[in-house]
Amino acid sequence: xxxxxxxxxxxxxxxxxxxxxxxxxxxxxxxxxxxxxxxxxxxxxxxxxxxxxxxxxxxxxxxxxxxxxxxxxxxxxxxxxxxxxxxxxxxxxxxxxxxxxxxxxxxxxxxxxxxxxxxxxxxxxxxxxxxxxxxxxxxxxxxxxxxxxxxxxxxxxxxxxxxxxxxxxxxxxxxxxxxxxxxxxxxxxxxxxxxxxxxxxxxxxxxxxxxxxxxxxxxxxxxxxxxxxxxxxxxxxxxxxxxxxxxxxxxxxxxxxxxxxxxxxxxxxxxxxxxxxxxxxxxxxxxxxxxxxx
Amino acid sequence: xxxxxxxxxxxxxxxxxxxxxxxxxxxxxxxxxxxxxxxxxxxxxxxxxxxxxxxxxxxxxxxxxxxxxxxxxxxxxxxxxxxxxxxxxxxxxxxxxxxxxxxxxxxxxxxxxxxxxxxxxxxxxxxxxxxxxx
Amino acid sequence: xxxxxxxxxxxxxxxxxxxxxxxxxxxxxxxxxxxxxxxxxxxxxxxxxxxxxxxxxxxxxxxxxxxxxxxxxxxxxxxxxxxxxxxxxxxxxxxxxxxxxxxxxxxxxxxxxxxxxxxxxxxxxxxxxxxxxxxxxxxxxxxxxxxxxxxxxxxxxxxxxxxxxxxxxxxxxxxxxxxxx
Numbered sequence: 001x002x003x004x005x006x007x008x009x010x011x012x013x014x015x016x017x018x019x020x021x022x023x024x025x026x027x028x029x030x031x032x033x034x035x036x037x038x039x040x041x042x043x044x045x046x047x048x049x050x051x052x053x054x055x056x057x058x059x060x061x062x063x064x065x066x067x068x069x070x071x072x073x074x075x076x077x078x079x080x081x082x083x084x085x086x087x088x089x090x091x092x093x094x095x096x097x098x099x100x101x102x103x104x105x106x107x108x109x110x111x112x113x114x115x116x117x118x119x120x121x122x123x124x125x126x127x128x129x130x131x132x133x134x135x136x137x138x139x140x141x142x143x144x145x146x147x148x149x150x151x152x153x154x155x156x157x158x159x160x161x162x163x164x165x166x167x168x169x170x171x172x173x174x175x176x177x178x179x180x181x182x183x184x185x186x187x188x189x190x191x192x193x194x195x196x197x198x199x200x201x202x203x204x205x206x207x208x209x210x211x212x213x214x215x216x217x218x219x220x221x222x223x224x225x226x227x228x229x230x231x232x233x234x235x236x237x238x239x240x241x242x243x244x245x246x247x248x249x250x251x252x253x254x255x256x257x258x259x260x261x262x263x264x265x266x267x268x269x270x271x272x273x274x275x276x277x278x279x280x281x282x283x284x285x286x287x288x289x290x291x292x293x294x
Numbered sequence: 295x296x297x298x299x300x301x302x303x304x305x306x307x308x309x310x311x312x313x314x315x316x317x318x319x320x321x322x323x324x325x326x327x328x329x330x331x332x333x334x335x336x337x338x339x340x341x342x343x344x345x346x347x348x349x350x351x352x353x354x355x356x357x358x359x360x361x362x363x364x365x366x367x368x369x370x371x372x373x374x375x376x377x378x379x380x381x382x383x384x385x386x387x388x389x390x391x392x393x394x395x396x397x398x399x400x401x402x403x404x405x406x407x408x409x410x411x412x413x414x415x416x417x418x419x420x421x422x423x424x425x426x427x428x
Numbered sequence: 429x430x431x432x433x434x435x436x437x438x439x440x441x442x443x444x445x446x447x448x449x450x451x452x453x454x455x456x457x458x459x460x461x462x463x464x465x466x467x468x469x470x471x472x473x474x475x476x477x478x479x480x481x482x483x484x485x486x487x488x489x490x491x492x493x494x495x496x497x498x499x500x501x502x503x504x505x506x507x508x509x510x511x512x513x514x515x516x517x518x519x520x521x522x523x524x525x526x527x528x529x530x531x532x533x534x535x536x537x538x539x540x541x542x543x544x545x546x547x548x549x550x551x552x553x554x555x556x557x558x559x560x561x562x563x564x565x566x567x568x569x570x571x572x573x574x575x576x577x578x579x580x581x582x583x584x585x586x587x588x589x590x591x592x593x594x595x596x597x598x599x600x601x602x603x604x605x606x607x608x609x
Contacts, residue, residue, distance in 0.1 A: 063572050199576060201567045205592060206551070206580030215599040222576040223603055279516075282434055283598050285487035290453060292595050299466040331463035332476050333503055351503040358461035358479035366459065394466050 023078050027064070044078045044110055076257045097154070099188060102179050102251055104155035106190065109133055109253065119159035121151075128163045129156060129172065133253075136175045137163035143170060147209075150182035173252050177208055180251035185240040187228070188247040191255075198225040199249060200256045212292070213237055217245045225258035301336050301394075301426075308425035309337040312418045320414045322406025324382070328422065329353050331395045353386050353399040360386075374412070380404060385411060389419045392426035435494040436597065437511050438481070439540065440521035441532045442471050442500035445553055445584035447481050449521060450495045452590040454483025458495070478504070480511055508539050515540075517597040518548045521584060522566070525557040530569050537570070543577050547600035551582040551593045 018024060027048040046060040060074050101120055108118060113132035120127050128137040138146070145151060180188065187193055199221040205214065217235055220226060226234065232242050249255040287293050309328050317323045317339055325340040333354035338346035360372040377384040382403050389396040398419055402411055438446040450458045461479030465471060481497030496511045498504070512518065518540045522529050533550070540548055550570075555563050563581045570577055578596050582589035 201571050201576055202578040202580075204563055204567075204580055205578070205596070206582045206589060207563075210592070212595065212599070215596050216602075218578070219596075219599045219603045222578075279434070279601060282487070282491055282493070283602060285489070285491055286485065286493050287595070287598065289485055289487050290591055290594065292591060292598075299469070301466075330466050332466050332478055333501075334466060347503065348506075352506060354463065354478045355461075355499070355504060355507055356479075358463055358477075362459055362461045362479065394464055 100155045101153040117159040118156040120153040120156045133172045137167040146178045176252040177248045180247040187243045196225045196227045196258045198258045305425040313339040316418045322403045324401045326400045357397050391423045434516040437496045437515040438519045439498040444521040444523045446497040449584040449590045450483040452587045458483035520550045522552045524555040524560040549596045550579045555581045
């Protein structure tokens with residue numbers, strides 16, 4: 001596998017013993033004793049799963065059999081998370097409290113799940129997050145505010161208490177998305193302004209109530225890979241929109257770095273658009289008729 | 295895939311005999327399928343099981359669309375539909391009184407006399423309706 | 429394709445809400461071809477679509493958008509081909525509480541070209557029902573196949589959710605549109 005990787009990625013990877021490795025890759029087979037020893041680790045872990053098994057609730061997964069580009073993509077993500085290649089210092093420095101909560105969420109994503117709850121904030125404003133990043137618990141009021149504003153929470157800490165009974169339980173995706181969206185109008189410390197990105201999957205805009213601009217950005221980023229600059233250009237949207245979108249997708253775990261800027265997967269004529277101008281007019285008319293102009 | 299609903303052995307037996315009688319009495323009849331309104335085959339003649347299943351589904355779609363067109367046109371019901379070509383004819387005739395509602399699809403060669411076919415098919419439907427009303 | 433028109437197809441298994449979705453945005457109540465459902469074991473619903481649902485949205489200048497709902501069962505597959513022919517886009521509605529929902533996802537996505545012929549958006553309902561699949565299962569299934577179709581959790585009884593699906597389809601069409609310009 002490493003032979004195939006050699007020369008294809010921007011970095012070189014070598015196989016070493018788990019003790020000194022910076023990244024671990026684990027599958028379901030293999031020595032039970034060895035696996036248990038490394039089960040609780042702070043090192044980034046790529047979980048490999050096969051067949052119809054459910055995807056492990058860790059941030060880095062690969063479904064076997066996987067293609068070389070998928071492995072490279074995951075390794076690139078890990079490299080970025082480890083602060084390789086760009087300003088790791090920036091994350092700890094000037095960003096400070098602005099990104100504290102988000103950073104702690106990312107830290108949680110990088111460690112293995114042990115079934116613990118983590119909490120941030122005080123009293124009724126507390127937010128509990130399960131360390132497998134499946135759900136979060138918060139008061140109904142908090143959830144309402146989350147959607148519209150930055151919650152300004154401190155970093156997560158291990159919870160000694162349980163969430164109050166009246167707290168609601170919601171998908172973590174929502175928490176990650178809105179946390180990152182409202183935190184800042186500029187790129188988060190962990191999003192590289194020079195990297196080329198694509199989306200692994202669409203955010204669930206049914207849950208998030210996506211806006212037209214967000215739909216348009218998702219359409220672009222699932223169709224081809226873009227750098228931040230090219231995305232701003234292609235979408236005709238303000239940089240702030242694009243930055244927020246990249247931040248939110250990154251924290252929510254759907255942003256993937258691409259090796260290099262890839263052209264659109266399909267040729268231009270794939271979609272039935274015999275006359276570009278005609279279709280554009282119809283789309284505008286339909287939007288207007290359905291009250292979708294925004 | 296589910297085996298689909300059962301339609302009552304006695305009634306189905308009657309229907310099968312009626313289809314055979316129809317073919318014997320009417321020169322030019324190639325095949326026939328008795329189908330439920332939601333596209334399941336109830337009985338069939340001279341059609342393999344895959345072909346019968348397909349005809350049943352398509353026949354039901356055709357009937358359903360025909361009824362919808364009739365409603366749009368202000369006509370009360372669509373009693374039958376005839377697809378004519380130079381090489382043959384397909385007749386889909388409704389049996390709304392049956393329980394469940396059924397249709398009869400008959401395929402005939404071009405030398406079949408349409409009037410005779412329609413008359414024989416109508417009688418076939420009346421008998422089948424009686425068997426499926428009990 | 430006729431000048432000044434395009435069509436959107438709503439498809440998916442029985443009970444996923446195709447007729448409801450079309451009714452939510454059609455100018456007038458859609459024409460339906462419902463017939464009595466005889467297969468109550470497979471599906472406990474009184475009526476089922478044998479032909480198609482038809483809805484219509486009139487735009488200014490005489491242009492129109494035609495909405496077609498397909499029957500859900502596999503035996504009506506020929507209708508999917510007929511109705512899907514020259515469709516501008518497809519809205520696939522699924523019910524997360526159905527045991528074979530993921531198999532349905534694969535079948536319908538493949539039947540309508542896997543997003544290569546014309547854009548497909550997927551709306552999944554009833555994800556909060558007891559024992560239902562989570563939305564993640566559907567997205568993961570597509571990701572495993574290298575497909576990045578939009579997959580949203582929706583309730584088609586809410587008009588806004590239907591509009592979201594249509595708006596997403598339009599965004600994808602504009603993408604293709606932009607590339608040919």
